[in-house]
Amino acid sequence: MVTKTLGLKNRKILFIYGIISVILLILIGIPYFLNPYLLYVLSLTLVMVMAVIGLNITMGYAGQVSLCHAAFMGIGAYITALLITHGHSFWLALPIVIVVEIGFGIIIGYPSLKVKHMYLALVTLGFGRIFYVFVQNASDITGGPTGIGDITRPGFLFIPLGSDLRFYYFILLFTILIIFSAMWIAKSRWGRAFKSLRENEVKAAMVGVDIRRYKLLSFVLGAIYAGIGGCFYACLLGYIGPSGFTDVVTFRMIMMLVIGGLGRLEGAILGTGIITILPEALRAYEQYYILIFALITMVMIIFVPKGGIWIIEKIITKIKSISKLGDSS
Amino acid sequence: MISSLIQVIIGGLAHGAIYAIAALGFVLLYTASGTVNFAQGELIMLPVFFIYLFFIVFELPLILAIILTLALSALLGLLIEKGAIQHLLGKPFLTIIIVTFALSEFIKYSVAIAATAYARAFPSLFNPTPFSVKGIILSQEDLGVIFTVIGVVFLLYMFMKWTKTGKAMRAVAQNRNVARIVGINVLGIIALVFVINGILVAVGGILIAPIYFVRYDIGVMIALKAFIAAIMGGFNKIQGPLVGGLFLGVTEGLVSTYISSAYRDIFVFAILIIILLIKPEGFFGIKEEEYTV
Amino acid sequence: MILKGKNVTKKFGDLVAVDSLDFEVKEGEILSIIGPNGSGKTTLFNCITGIYKPNDGEIYFKEKNITKKPPYLICLSGISRTFQITHLCPELTCTENLLLSIQEHKGNLFSRLIHLDESEERKKAEEILSFLGIDRLKNDPAGSLSYGQQKLLELGTVLMPNPELVLLDEPAGGVNPTLIKRIMDRILQMNERGITFVIVEHNMDVVMNYSHRIIVLDHGKKIAEGLPKDIKENKEVIKAYFGG
Numbered sequence: 002m003v004t005k006t007l008g009l010k011n012r013k014i015l016f017i018y019g020i021i022s023v024i025l026l027i028l029i030g031i032p033y034f035l036n037p038y039l040l041y042v043l044s045l046t047l048v049m050v051m052a053v054i055g056l057n058i059t060m061g062y063a064g065q066v067s068l069c070h071a072a073f074m075g076i077g078a079y080i081t082a083l084l085i086t087h088g089h090s091f092w093l094a095l096p097i098v099i100v101v102e103i104g105f106g107i108i109i110g111y112p113s114l115k116v117k118h119m120y121l122a123l124v125t126l127g128f129g130r131i132f133y134v135f136v137q138n139a140s141d142i143t144g145g146p147t148g149i150g151d152i153t154r155p156g157f158l159f160i161p162l163g164s165d166l167r168f169y170y171f172i173l174l175f176t177i178l179i180i181f182s183a184m185w186i187a188k189s190r191w192g193r194a195f196k197s198l199r200e201n202e203v204k205a206a207m208v209g210v211d212i213r214r215y216k217l218l219s220f221v222l223g224a225i226y227a228g229i230g231g232c233f234y235a236c237l238l239g240y241i242g243p244s245g246f247t248d249v250v251t252f253r254m255i256m257m258l259v260i261g262g263l264g265r266l267e268g269a270i271l272g273t274g275i276i277t278i279l280p281e282a283l284r285a286y287e288q289y290y291i292l293i294f295a296l297i298t299m300v301m302i303i304f305v306p307k308g309g310i311w312i313i314e315k316i317i318t319k320i321k322s323i324s325k326l327g328d329s330s
Numbered sequence: 331m332i333s334s335l336i337q338v339i340i341g342g343l344a345h346g347a348i349y350a351i352a353a354l355g356f357v358l359l360y361t362a363s364g365t366v367n368f369a370q371g372e373l374i375m376l377p378v379f380f381i382y383l384f385f386i387v388f389e390l391p392l393i394l395a396i397i398l399t400l401a402l403s404a405l406l407g408l409l410i411e412k413g414a415i416q417h418l419l420g421k422p423f424l425t426i427i428i429v430t431f432a433l434s435e436f437i438k439y440s441v442a443i444a445a446t447a448y449a450r451a452f453p454s455l456f457n458p459t460p461f462s463v464k465g466i467i468l469s470q471e472d473l474g475v476i477f478t479v480i481g482v483v484f485l486l487y488m489f490m491k492w493t494k495t496g497k498a499m500r501a502v503a504q505n506r507n508v509a510r511i512v513g514i515n516v517l518g519i520i521a522l523v524f525v526i527n528g529i530l531v532a533v534g535g536i537l538i539a540p541i542y543f544v545r546y547d548i549g550v551m552i553a554l555k556a557f558i559a560a561i562m563g564g565f566n567k568i569q570g571p572l573v574g575g576l577f578l579g580v581t582e583g584l585v586s587t588y589i590s591s592a593y594r595d596i597f598v599f600a601i602l603i604i605i606l607l608i609k610p611e612g613f614f615g616i617k618e619e620e621y622t623v
Numbered sequence: 624m625i626l627k628g629k630n631v632t633k634k635f636g637d638l639v640a641v642d643s644l645d646f647e648v649k650e651g652e653i654l655s656i657i658g659p660n661g662s663g664k665t666t667l668f669n670c671i672t673g674i675y676k677p678n679d680g681e682i683y684f685k686e687k688n689i690t691k692k693p694p695y696l697i698c699l700s701g702i703s704r705t706f707q708i709t710h711l712c713p714e715l716t717c718t719e720n721l722l723l724s725i726q727e728h729k730g731n732l733f734s735r736l737i738h739l740d741e742s743e744e745r746k747k748a749e750e751i752l753s754f755l756g757i758d759r760l761k762n763d764p765a766g767s768l769s770y771g772q773q774k775l776l777e778l779g780t781v782l783m784p785n786p787e788l789v790l791l792d793e794p795a796g797g798v799n800p801t802l803i804k805r806i807m808d809r810i811l812q813m814n815e816r817g818i819t820f821v822i823v824e825h826n827m828d829v830v831m832n833y834s835h836r837i838i839v840l841d842h843g844k845k846i847a848e849g850l851p852k853d854i855k856e857n858k859e860v861i862k863a864y865f866g867g
Contacts, residue, residue: 197712204711209784256432298429
């Protein structure tokens, strides 16, 4: 009766809030039931969600090809690792990473103003490679193939966050903040401008959208989110190496986005969850899962381009219409 | 010293020849079907395994092993065209990149599971004894690679210039829609190009087997170099990827020897990015009148 | 003169699409540009709106030189245009397409992030959608509209930012006569409110009945200019359309 009086639109909002609340409760309560390894997997998933949300802005909303997203994450991770192992605070690293990512976002985004599609794909791929070769070889700075270790976790206002449990909640809090910020961007005029880039660039230009600026912006935002993810990644693992930021990792993030739903925030979260948690939860050989996910990615992007989120929504609509039929009879 | 410089250049040409043949296949595919084949590296890696299988494991005579490798690779190209590429024609570019990228990962890890990460060795098909000409030491391997690739490319060039099918291929590359209207079986041509690509990468694979070992991940860097070569040379006709590949190989060799071996890739990519920003259509490419927004 | 072009030339390799063209558009008029296919009409539009950069010549909008400016700046100066094939953002709703057309005209980059309130713009969007008769489609994705509805929506996106000059590329193309009348009546209404229109059209009924003035192009050159009744009898024009 309550839902009837609120009207149809409010009912949908109530439903969504309901689901979100349930998910939140689960995320808050579940650590107590998980062993340390699974808690680590969950923490890692949240960290990857941060990065993939960034990829969703660049590739999902604005439609720009970005095959170096792992490198953006790596920049954040390495800067954080270096600062922390030299005695500085995580809270100093975070703003520095954001500024540096803005810079790199502009540098990498600049070619997107000149070249498109395949050429852009190669430039971004190239940048990812440059980053990898650099951290692999500049042993003095980056520790080379062995990377950087002994990264201690930060504290917050004199509350130590070193324990896995506390750090998990810390990550959860930031992930929620990041999700909110991404929702804000999507709803704002920025979000609409990004989408217009993807939908019809010529039309967008003809209605006054500064294409160059928004393209750069999409790369910058993507880089910032990936960088923040990188900061948390470094502290979560305690050690980082070049192998964590290869083009394979970039591709894995693309898979997460495509399987969840390219261009949808919920899709980014869903896809990341599936690809990170599923293999761990089912304890199968990782290599088989890559095969399966690669196959699913291929099939999905062709036949179900709107992704897993779309499938779920269709199922919910189907269930609703069936239950409505039940009601009327 | 001049002689060591020439040695470096010849070595570079040999590597470059491989990039060239991979780039050529890549460019042919793109101009004929509009699809970017990000799985090209894996299509080179597979024939390496094929030749290993036929020649080393099954101990077949070399000629037979080579023929089987070429045939199997050509068949694979056809399968990929029918299975994946046909669905991609006309789809947005992001989709094509993602699918072929996913395909490359799929192939790579299938092989990784089947063959493990163990790197197997493959003997050189040429006489390993180096010989010297006027003080310059040349390896028969390098020369063999260069001349084989040039020979194959020449054959392809002849095919495309003089045969009816070859001319149809050129028509499709120029303008698919017009070719269709004129009555050319465009889909058939696209399938043919995939078969040709299969043969080209098989030749490349057989040539690189001794150099790169037999392992699931050798396709990755070659593919990247092939793409770079294609862009440097331009997506135009056959000269583009050929010159692009050779240029890339020589540049790589020079940078690696005289500047730095570890950071070689960084220099190469930096050159690529510069070329892309200054002359994106490459050495031989035609500048498309792109609308500006 | 709200729009002026001097010696505008655009080549594609050896093909000269627009050939040393001089033209003027008077403020408040409805000017039609006609000519056989390939005479350079759309290319001219593209040069005016910055999608192509002319090889030679200059274009002035309200006395300001807009020749080398990027499309978005030209739009923000007060020129809107439609395309032969409707250009819309298919996944965005009709309302969102309209909101897109106006959002870049106000504020700056950061205000566009911070301020989420668009109630004023939404009201205007609804007004325009009713004006065009498609307000019941306001929440439908633009891609799901019929061809005629899309043409109306595109017209809406053009009107949303209160432009001073509107370029229409074949507004009557592929549209049934009833809808054509509806579109042209709206255009007349907007013209009465002060908007200048330049229309490229093949439909001679539309051109003759609704234009104040006509320019005729052939092979990128202006071969005739004047009032509709004069153009109808012009021998050069007839020759260009039907051959010598």
